[in-house]
Amino acid sequence: MSEETDQESKTEAATERKVRDAIEKGDVPFSREAPVFASILGLLVCLSLVVRGQAAALARDLSSFLDHPGGFSLASAEDALSLMHATGFALARFLTPILLVLIGFGLVASLAQNVPSLVADRIAPKWNRISPVSGWSRIFGRSGQVEFLKAVLKVSSVSLVVLLLLRSEQGKAVSAMFVDPSQLPELILTTAIRLVSAVSIATIVIVAGDLVWARLRWQRSLRMSRQEIKDEHKQTEGDPSVKARLRSLAQDRTRKRMLGQVSRATVVIANPTHFAVALRYEPSEGPAPIVLAKGQDLIALRIREIAEQNGIAVIEDKPLARSLYDAVQVDQMIPAEFYRAVAQILFFLFARQR
Incomplete structure (x- = not known):
């Protein structure tokens, strides 16, 4: 009786994995x-x-x-x-x-x-x-x-x-x-x-x-119950909670590495607290500035805080900060359309340092 009840609960078609396993077992x-x-x-x-x-x-x-x-x-x-x-x-x-x-x-x-x-x-x-x-x-x-x-x-x-x-x-x-x-x-x-x-x-x-x-x-x-399909999905794709935890840990490591590079920045462009982008420009390292870090809200505030602690200039330019945040990834050079705006800021900083 229990076997028949268990069979009746299996209302879903077999997955490709179960069919493949059955064929490999000679079923x-x-x-x-x-x-x-x-x-x-x-x-x-x-x-x-x-x-x-x-x-x-x-x-x-x-x-x-x-x-x-x-x-x-x-x-x-x-x-x-x-x-x-x-x-x-x-x-x-x-x-x-x-x-x-x-x-x-x-x-x-x-x-x-x-x-x-x-x-x-x-x-x-x-x-x-x-x-x-x-x-x-x-x-x-x-x-x-x-x-x-x-x-x-x-x-x-x-x-x-x-x-x-x-x-x-x-x-x-x-x-x-x-x-x-x-x-x-x-x-x-x-x-x-x-x-x-x-x-x-x-x-x-x-x-x-x-x-x-x-x-x-x-x-x-070969039919399966919904619970069996969920369990197989967890085995194949991984437990969603575990995957979320691993993804969170990876993001934390990436964030720490990114914030650690802010001290090497040449300038931080902010908006004024919602977005922040840290740029580094050294002619010997490349033809264009590189984005060392970027973030919004709390991360933006942390970038500004690290910049101020290391004496790095923070320039507030709302449109430029938002555009750079959306268009450029970390460790990439800025696109050509930002050359003029960023060059004016760097020229101003270099002139002030003289």
Whole structure:
């Protein structure tokens, strides 16, 4: 009951990370009916293209044994072994192409659904797989009920198709008693091909539905609750409170480093308490003044305080201070449009120092 309640609480689609983790663990959608359908198609191909030619070759290989069964010497174990080798080799040549075709179709059906991958956890022994309680829930749970309905539908549809086909072939079966025995293999092969074709047509709808069901069941099993999505987001992106704390610490370090450079400034341009920009100009260091620090409100007041403590001139120019604060970052040279205004201030300071 608790498991069903927990599953009902998972109403959100799985995130990309959970889907990726599930695929890496080997948890992928897989239809069991697809390989069965592929085997039926493989059998149809074998009956249509392989069996007819291989049956003739097998008949030729065994014709001497069938026509003259007493012509083989069985006086010793070597004679019996030789006869078994000859017969086995003939049967192997007949069955090998059929087995290869069936195996090939089965592999294609499996590979077409998912890329193969080796996951040790999927093949590791687990006690819950032999637990009677787990087995009971698998058999009588929703998945077990769906598998039972699929089996009933498959048996019913295939039985109906086979019954209708055999009824239509009833006349041929009766007339076969009066035909040449050499024509019976061809008649049986033709009937088998029609029978397998009808079965494959009857099961194709079941296979298509099972492919869709397998995908939907897989997506449902991966669904997450909103809390799980939040927890995953925290693990991926980091806890917002921790990130905010780290960002605050980084800003504090940057602010302390910036205020430590104010003592090297040439001039501080203020507005008059809301904004402050500390500039340094040394011709040997660059062609234009560099912004060493900038701030507003409390930081602006702190910049002015440090400047006054170090005897650095503070010039109040509201438009220039606001424009420099918005346009220039710390440790950058001022743009060309500020050259004239800043040059006038520096010229005034240098003239006053003389």
